[in-house]
Amino acid sequence: MLAIESLHVRVEDKEILKGISLNVGAGEVHAIMGPNGSGKSTLAHVLAGRDGYTVTSGMATYNHANLLAMPPEERAREGVFLAFQYPVEIPGVSNIYLLKTAVNAIRKHRALEELDAMDFIGLVKSKMKLVDMDEQFLYRAVNEGFSGGEKKRNEILQMAVLEPRLAILDETDSGLDIDALRVVSDGVNALRSKDRSFILVTHYQRLLDYIKPDFVHVLAGGRIVKSGDASLALELEDRGYGWLEQHAGAAS
Amino acid sequence: MSTELKQHYTAQYSAIKASLPGMGLSWLNTAREKALANFSESGFPSPREEEWRYTNIAPIERRRFSSVSSPFEAVDRSRLKQFSIDGAASLVFVNGRSNRELSVLPEPARGIIACSMAEALELHADRVREYFAGVLNKESNGFLAFNTALFTDGAFVYVPQDMKVASPVHLIFVSTGADGLSTTRNLVIAGPGSQAEIIESYIGSEESGYLSAAVSELVLAEQADIRWSKLQCESNRGFHFGGLYADVGRYGRLNHANFSFGGLLARNEVHVDLSEASECSLDGLFLCTGRQHVDHHTRICHREAHGFSRESYKGILDQRARGVFQGRIIVARDAQKTDAEMSNRNLLLSSDAEIDSKPQLEIYADDVKCAHGVTVGQLDEQSVFYLRSRGVDRESARNMLTFAFANEMVEKVKRPGLRSVIQAELLAALPQTGVRKEWL
Numbered sequence: 001m002l003a004i005e006s007l008h009v010r011v012e013d014k015e016i017l018k019g020i021s022l023n024v025g026a027g028e029v030h031a032i033m034g035p036n037g038s039g040k041s042t043l044a045h046v047l048a049g050r051d052g053y054t055v056t057s058g059m060a061t062y063n064h065a066n067l068l069a070m071p072p073e074e075r076a077r078e079g080v081f082l083a084f085q086y087p088v089e090i091p092g093v094s095n096i097y098l099l100k101t102a103v104n105a106i107r108k109h110r111a112l113e114e115l116d117a118m119d120f121i122g123l124v125k126s127k128m129k130l131v132d133m134d135e136q137f138l139y140r141a142v143n144e145g146f147s148g149g150e151k152k153r154n155e156i157l158q159m160a161v162l163e164p165r166l167a168i169l170d171e172t173d174s175g176l177d178i179d180a181l182r183v184v185s186d187g188v189n190a191l192r193s194k195d196r197s198f199i200l201v202t203h204y205q206r207l208l209d210y211i212k213p214d215f216v217h218v219l220a221g222g223r224i225v226k227s228g229d230a231s232l233a234l235e236l237e238d239r240g241y242g243w244l245e246q247h248a249g250a251a252s
Numbered sequence: 253m254s255t256e257l258k259q260h261y262t263a264q265y266s267a268i269k270a271s272l273p274g275m276g277l278s279w280l281n282t283a284r285e286k287a288l289a290n291f292s293e294s295g296f297p298s299p300r301e302e303e304w305r306y307t308n309i310a311p312i313e314r315r316r317f318s319s320v321s322s323p324f325e326a327v328d329r330s331r332l333k334q335f336s337i338d339g340a341a342s343l344v345f346v347n348g349r350s351n352r353e354l355s356v357l358p359e360p361a362r363g364i365i366a367c368s369m370a371e372a373l374e375l376h377a378d379r380v381r382e383y384f385a386g387v388l389n390k391e392s393n394g395f396l397a398f399n400t401a402l403f404t405d406g407a408f409v410y411v412p413q414d415m416k417v418a419s420p421v422h423l424i425f426v427s428t429g430a431d432g433l434s435t436t437r438n439l440v441i442a443g444p445g446s447q448a449e450i451i452e453s454y455i456g457s458e459e460s461g462y463l464s465a466a467v468s469e470l471v472l473a474e475q476a477d478i479r480w481s482k483l484q485c486e487s488n489r490g491f492h493f494g495g496l497y498a499d500v501g502r503y504g505r506l507n508h509a510n511f512s513f514g515g516l517l518a519r520n521e522v523h524v525d526l527s528e529a530s531e532c533s534l535d536g537l538f539l540c541t542g543r544q545h546v547d548h549h550t551r552i553c554h555r556e557a558h559g560f561s562r563e564s565y566k567g568i569l570d571q572r573a574r575g576v577f578q579g580r581i582i583v584a585r586d587a588q589k590t591d592a593e594m595s596n597r598n599l600l601l602s603s604d605a606e607i608d609s610k611p612q613l614e615i616y617a618d619d620v621k622c623a624h625g626v627t628v629g630q631l632d633e634q635s636v637f638y639l640r641s642r643g644v645d646r647e648s649a650r651n652m653l654t655f656a657f658a659n660e661m662v663e664k665v666k667r668p669g670l671r672s673v674i675q676a677e678l679l680a681a682l683p684q685t686g687v688r689k690e691w692l
Contacts, residue, residue, distance in 0.1 A: 092656025
């Protein structure tokens with residue numbers, strides 16, 4: 001589904017990613033862990049197409065197409081979804097308006113007809129149950145005045161409605177209490193399928209108690225310094241990142 | 253200002269004098285002639301005056317506008333229909349004169365008066381005389397003198413004590429002729445404890461350049477409550493000068509909303525004098541594009557203690573447009589415990605657009621709460637990216653965010669019929685890709 005090869009990325013004059021290679025197959029869940037400043041969020045943003053990053057070398061192929069050449073909206077329409085660490089508040093645009101616009105933009109891209117109002121509201125309501133959200137949230141401005149937990153649930157709701165093929169969750173667990181974490185994780189688990197892949201970017205192992213990854217990668221100093229299965233996350237929980245960072249330092 | 257220009261308007265006055273409303277009334281004749289003399293003296297305001305620093309009205313001075321008798325066949329009925337509001341009585345004025353055929357007069361109930369100024373000067377001359385130019389007296393500028401000398405009609409609304417009027421009175425001013433002059437004067441009197449809603453709309457023919465000079469005086473007695481909305485939707489070649497001068501009595505309340513979408517050169521003034529424990533809210537939204545120039549000038553004067561005011565103006569400027577916001581709050585020495593806030597937020601969509609924003613607080617009391625804030629910015633790129641990451645193309649994302657910025661002000665409008673008229677005008681004025689009315 002996604003093949004990243006030797007990806008080098010700069011922000012202004014600083015090289016943040018120094019050769020990332022990663023293969024994500026259909027239906028797989030990959031966790032990317034690492035200390036602050038390791039480049040985790042940069043990787044998530046580059047894959048979603050945010051401005052301000054310069055890819056100096058390497059490539060990312062998504063379903064055999066050059067992902068990095070697509071504008072962000074095309075990536076979204078092709079099934080890439082980024083759940084933001086800090087979802088943006090948009091006063092004046094209601095949640096339901098955003099969802100309708102997004103759903104129909106994606107349907108249009110896939111040569112499908114627009115959903116009529118009844119079908120659309122039915123779809124959204126069924127997905128709201130997944131994240132335990134009240135219907136009134138639909139008519140509020142996007143994320144405006146939402147608590148941290150509500151914002152993250154709203155991201156998962158958007159993901160559920162848009163049904164991506166590759167979902168990238170950037171620190172979705174940050175700032176969540178245990179109940180919110182459970183709701184969010186249940187939502188993600190409900191969306192796992194053999195055709196849908198996930199990249200979970202996280203600092204803490206905690207999220208992985210709820211969403212069991214197939215693979216865990218440790219990012220440090222802009223490189224993946226270790227890959228393994230879910231047990232690697234537990235090891236990190238015990239030993240911290242220090243031993244791997246030293247390892248990365250020695251390698252470079 | 254050139255002598256020739258002053259002569260033009262003096263000649264205008266002589267030409268239409270016989271047909272001006274209230275011409276039999278000597279007090280009004282005197283007021284008009286005094287105003288004409290003042291205008292001949294001072295002319296239109298010049299950029300040398302502090303209050304007019306950012307707005308050069310030379311384009312108005314270059315033209316010679318003349319009063320045109322109202323060929324109301326020229327009125328675009330479908331355009332007029334777009335301004336119809338359910339349940340509202342409407343008084344329609346064409347080129348500055350009331351038009352009965354196009355108007356929907358209010359039910360003649362329980363002593364409320366809503367009629368043309370011409371009619372009021374025949375039937376209620378004493379009442380008009382009692383209030384006419386009363387609020388205005390303290391103000392002087394060329395446009396006001398011009399208006400007093402030359403007004404050809406306008407609306408007169410009188411709401412008796414304790415009357416709560418459920419349906420709004422909608423004043424619609426239509427300008428049609430090229431180089432035409434629409435000079436109107438409105439007077440609204442709200443008796444003690446009364447409640448009413450006034451809407452004024454300004455529209456004009458697309459092709460013609462004309463001058464619409466409209467002055468309203470509003471007097472709120474004790475505990476009166478007035479909601480007033482203005483829709484400035486003049487044609488893209490129209491010139492507009494509009495002023496509302498309000499005096500709010502003790503415990504009175506004025507909610508004013510100013511929507512300014514049209515006109516090539518437009519100036520909107522709102523002046524409010526507040527008495528003890530009275531309050532006002534002034535909301536405004538202006539959009540300008542192309543080479544439009546829109547100027548908002550507001551003044552709130554807290555004369556007495558315990559007053560409360562909130563002001564919030566938002567502007568969106570695109571292409572080579574220029575906007576001006578001058579907001580002044582004055583807190584007099586005796587106006588202790590005043591609570592006043594003013595904000596002006598502007599969105600610049602092009603690097604050639606310009607906004608001059610000048611908030612002014614003049615505080616002479618020592619126990620008050622006053623705040624002001626101005627922002628000038630562009631669309632938030634993080635928000636644009638957020639929308640794009642959900643599949644929305646860049647242009648649609650920008651348009652959605654622009655509309656959202658404006659719509660925040662429209663959503664404050666309480667009356668659904670009015671809100672949908674404003675929303676339709678807003679949609680028509682902004683780029684539409686990605687913004688769909690049926691999804692709002």
